[in-house]
Amino acid sequence: MHHWLRILIVLRVVKSEEEIRIKLVADKNVAPPSFGELWSSAGAEMEWVIGLRRELHRYPELMYNESMTMSKVTSVLNSLGIDYQTGWASNRKHAELAAKGFQSGEGGTGIVADIGNGNQPCVLLRADIDALPILEKSGLPFSSEFTGKSHACGHDGHAAMLLGAAALLKKRESQFNGTVRLIWQPAEEGGAGGLRMIEEGVLEKEPKPQAAFAFHQWPFLPIGEIGGRPGTQMAATDLFDIDISGIGGHAAMPHAVVDPIVAGAAIVSALQTIAARETSPLDSAVVSVTMFHAGAAYNVIPAGASIGGTIRSLTPAGLHRIRARVKEIVYTTAAAHRCNASISWSPDAYPPTSNDPHLFSWVQTVAADASITNSIDIIQPTMGGEDFAFFAQKIPSVFLALGSGDSQWPAPSDLDLPPGTTFDTTVTVHSPFFVLNELVLQRGVALHAHLALQYIHDNLNTTPLSRRNHNPAKEEF
Numbered sequence: 244m245h246h247w248l249r250i251l252i253v254l255r256v257v258k259s260e261e262e263i264r265i266k267l268v269a270d271k272n273v274a275p276p277s278f279g280e281l282w283s284s285a286g287a288e289m290e291w292v293i294g295l296r297r298e299l300h301r302y303p304e305l306m307y308n309e310s311m312t313m314s315k316v317t318s319v320l321n322s323l324g325i326d327y328q329t330g331w332a333s334n335r336k337h338a339e340l341a342a343k344g345f346q347s348g349e350g351g352t353g354i355v356a357d358i359g360n361g362n363q364p365c366v367l368l369r370a371d372i373d374a375l376p377i378l379e380k381s382g383l384p385f386s387s388e389f390t391g392k393s394h395a396c397g398h399d400g401h402a403a404m405l406l407g408a409a410a411l412l413k414k415r416e417s418q419f420n421g422t423v424r425l426i427w428q429p430a431e432e433g434g435a436g437g438l439r440m441i442e443e444g445v446l447e448k449e450p451k452p453q454a455a456f457a458f459h460q461w462p463f464l465p466i467g468e469i470g471g472r473p474g475t476q477m478a479a480t481d482l483f484d485i486d487i488s489g490i491g492g493h494a495a496m497p498h499a500v501v502d503p504i505v506a507g508a509a510i511v512s513a514l515q516t517i518a519a520r521e522t523s524p525l526d527s528a529v530v531s532v533t534m535f536h537a538g539a540a541y542n543v544i545p546a547g548a549s550i551g552g553t554i555r556s557l558t559p560a561g562l563h564r565i566r567a568r569v570k571e572i573v574y575t576t577a578a579a580h581r582c583n584a585s586i587s588w589s590p591d592a593y594p595p596t597s598n599d600p601h602l603f604s605w606v607q608t609v610a611a612d613a614s615i616t617n618s619i620d621i622i623q624p625t626m627g628g629e630d631f632a633f634f635a636q637k638i639p640s641v642f643l644a645l646g647s648g649d650s651q652w653p654a655p656s657d658l659d660l661p662p663g664t665t666f667d668t669t670v671t672v673h674s675p676f677f678v679l680n681e682l683v684l685q686r687g688v689a690l691h692a693h694l695a696l697q698y699i700h701d702n703l704n705t706t707p708l709s710r711r712n713h714n715p716a717k718e719e720f
């Protein structure tokens with residue numbers, strides 16, 4: 244063969260491969276399914292998803308102890324043919340959490356599953372899986388089997404929603420060109436399980452996720468409405484324990500003792516001035532004393548007292564300021580009463596949960612029809628904390644509130660409750676009477692899948708938008 248002819252043929256082959264690759268990418272860049280299509284697909288999975296959720300509800304597990312939950316999630320992933328890794332979120336702060344009164348386990352109960360072709364764009368969906376040390380009084384026939392523990396924050400619903408989304412995404416795996424990383428995260432309720440998974444590299448593992456989404460069922464919004472806001476949505480939080488030591492003795496001789504109860508009462512009162520007198524009325528601060536323990540007899544002044552509670556702010560600077568003032572007030576007030584005081588803080592304070600403004604406005608554009616109001620409604624920030632905040636610090640993220648409130652949610656017919664039975668699903672989370680409105684699950688399943696597929700479609704062949712545009716808070720938290 245003539246030399247130039249051979250070169251031409253080789254060039255032609257190379258060109259063909261390139262053409263094929265481009266064509267493949269182009270084929271896969273067809274518009275993803277509409278929210279309506281995914282809503283219908285989710286509807287077809289609902290009986291299964293609700294069943295999963297009720298099973299998770301029966302067996303609630305506290306932070307870093309979610310081994311049964313992990314088994315359930317992984318058995319479902321097996322049945323869907325989805326590969327995953329377990330062992331994420333080791334509890335390396337066991338002792339510090341125990342000192343704060345948390346019953347935590349060894350951890351390693353986090354799960355990571357990638358669906359897709361392993362390439363960019365990669366988008367992360369996160370569900371939390373832990374329960375609370377609350378005795379359930381919901382009256383549900385599938386109430387907690389573990390006395391003193393319950394899914395009073397609805398994380399059973401979050402875990403089930405993400406399994407439903409996994410099923411939808413797996414079915415469409417050949418139709419998108421990118422990767423969805425799904426994570427089931429332990430220890431949201433004060434244990435910073437999200438931070439542990441980030442420290443272990445869940446955001447650095449290839450392909451690195453460029454954006455993250457998470458939802459919380461939200462009794463404070465009507466069922467079907469979706470809310471959120473650009474910027475700070477949830478508060479920065481820390482927990483404090485104050486130990487006051489005096490000198491105990493006979494209650495009849497107060498002059499001979501140093502009374503830690505009077506010192507403690509003065510501290511509790513003085514702490515109120517941080518929010519009431521030192522914070523601008525246009526700003527936000529919470530200092531709540533929630534525990535005060537001292538003494539065990541009528542005629543004995545104890546040697547010590549302990550006080551516990553929480554501080555919250557919508558900014559890291561605000562949290563720093565409150566923390567500094569708590570210290571000053573506690574030490575000086577204790578000293579004024581001749582006592583000594585020491586303070587300890589949470590092993591991991593939570594930063595504010597902040598929605599990336601660019602990504603939030605993108606969500607408003609692509610997901611407006613997911614809400615019954617036909618818009619992602621702007622809601623007020625709350626002073627609750629949320630450890631999705633740690634993801635939002637690292638990559639552009641959006642945390643959405645999925646309205647689940649209905650003061651008279653009719654009991655599902657398959658529960659065989661007396662006709663006309665209703666549940667009030669506007670009861671706040673963390674209440675013994677909390678009931679998750681199961682109608683929220685279909686919206687969560689469809690919206691998880693919708694945001695993932697839309698994100699991949701809109702970011703194919705672009706420089707990963709996220710890490711490019713993200714300006715993490717300059718301030719050290």
Ligand SMILES: [Zn+2]
Nearest residue numbers: 396432672673
């Ligand atoms: Zn909670």
Ligand SMILES: [Zn+2]
Nearest residue numbers: 396397398459
């Ligand atoms: Zn929660």
